[in-house]
Amino acid sequence: MTTADFRYQRAGYVALNVTDLARTHDFATGIYGLTFTGEGPSGERFYRSGPRHHEVVLQPAAEPGFVRAGWELETEDDVSRAFHHFRQLGLKPRRVPAEERAALGLSISDAFRVREPVNGVEFEYYSRMEYLSRPLDGDLTTFKRFAHVGIGVPDVQRSTQFLLDNMGFLASDIVGDYTSVFMRPWPVSDHHGFGYLPTRTGAPAFHHLAFLVDSIDDIGKLFNRIEEHAVGRAFGIGRHPTSGSVHLYITDPDGMLWEYTLGMEQFPETGYRGPRFMSAAPEDADLWQAKPKPEFVGKGGVVTGDAGIDEALTELVAQARK
Numbered sequence: 001m002t003t004a005d006f007r008y009q010r011a012g013y014v015a016l017n018v019t020d021l022a023r024t025h026d027f028a029t030g031i032y033g034l035t036f037t038g039e040g041p042s043g044e045r046f047y048r049s050g051p052r053h054h055e056v057v058l059q060p061a062a063e064p065g066f067v068r069a070g071w072e073l074e075t076e077d078d079v080s081r082a083f084h085h086f087r088q089l090g091l092k093p094r095r096v097p098a099e100e101r102a103a104l105g106l107s108i109s110d111a112f113r114v115r116e117p118v119n120g121v122e123f124e125y126y127s128r129m130e131y132l133s134r135p136l137d138g139d140l141t142t143f144k145r146f147a148h149v150g151i152g153v154p155d156v157q158r159s160t161q162f163l164l165d166n167m168g169f170l171a172s173d174i175v176g177d178y179t180s181v182f183m184r185p186w187p188v189s190d191h192h193g194f195g196y197l198p199t200r201t202g203a204p205a206f207h208h209l210a211f212l213v214d215s216i217d218d219i220g221k222l223f224n225r226i227e228e229h230a231v232g233r234a235f236g237i238g239r240h241p242t243s244g245s246v247h248l249y250i251t252d253p254d255g256m257l258w259e260y261t262l263g264m265e266q267f268p269e270t271g272y273r274g275p276r277f278m279s280a281a282p283e284d285a286d287l288w289q290a291k292p293k294p295e296f297v298g299k300g301g302v303v304t305g306d307a308g309i310d311e312a313l314t315e316l317v318a319q320a321r322k
């Protein structure tokens with residue numbers, strides 16, 4: 001159980017800024033294997049791996065980076081409880097206007113956005129995203145679902161503590177002395193839906209997004225596809241010691257990292273193991289001794305909005321919890 005009185009259903013989606021929408025569109029569909037759903041009123045494009053309206057949103061922008069992560073909650077009551085929970089904490093959740101919800105396939109869902117105040121990372125909460133019955137494009141990959149995002153932050157321990165204390169996450173594994181932490185939105189069973197990692201810039205930075213794939217064939221085929229199309233390979237094929245998943249990371253046209261992950265540890269709703277404190281030594285980083293390439297540091301910032309990082313609010317919430 002967590003301290004939050006709402007339940008997550010799944011890691012929903014990630015919205016990214018990209019500098020050349022047409023190029024990243026070709027990458028997302030022709031290399032990574034997602035299906036294009038359509039375009040929104042502001043020129044944003046939606047992509048999916050299954051029936052839900054989207055799991056990736058690409059927005060044209062001058063700089064690449066992370067915009068927000070969307071989280072599907074179990075019911076509309078959970079969305080309402082989450083809204084009040086965050087409002088009580090003083091986090092100023094903002095409802096998504098009806099026109100924007102319609103573009104996001106959330107016409108009959110309430111939806112709101114809130115920033116965690118340690119870094120200004122934005123989360124969106126909703127419960128009912130439209131299902132599309134039209135078939136997926138092509139057969140490059142058999143996806144299971146959108147899996148997680150990793151964000152680099154200056155203070156991994158403090159950032160993690162905020163999510164554990166206030167936002168309904170549980171830690172699955174802690175690497176080194178809070179070098180990185182993998183967290184799951186309770187009671188979602190995947191080993192993690194979100195990870196805080198060291199930042200390469202001193203400020204919050206995007207690290208990667210990941211989708212779960214169905215079989216080793218999907219990983220092997222991506223490996224050969226990127227070679228044929230001269231797409232960068234940043235890390236893998238390897239196996240993570242934390243989730244136990246097989247991985248392959250590739251770079252999109254802006255240098256941002258997109259991971260395929262296969263077969264992660266699943267957690268029960270109750271009676272789960274506690275977080276393990278994993279070695280951060282390079283020789284313990286991969287079970288197959290795969291070595292990250294220099295590109296694995298990633299690219300892209302984090303849009304923190306006008307609110308930015310709110311030291312005072314973070315402190316206030318921490319005090320209130322004591």
Ligand SMILES: CC(C)c1ccc(C(=O)O)c(O)c1O
Nearest residue numbers: 150197240241242243244245
């Ligand atoms: C090296 C990166 C940050 C990493 C490490 C471990 C896992 C995992 O356990 O699944 C990841 O998904 C990662 O992206």
Ligand SMILES: [Fe+2]
Nearest residue numbers: 148150210259
């Ligand atoms: Fe990952």
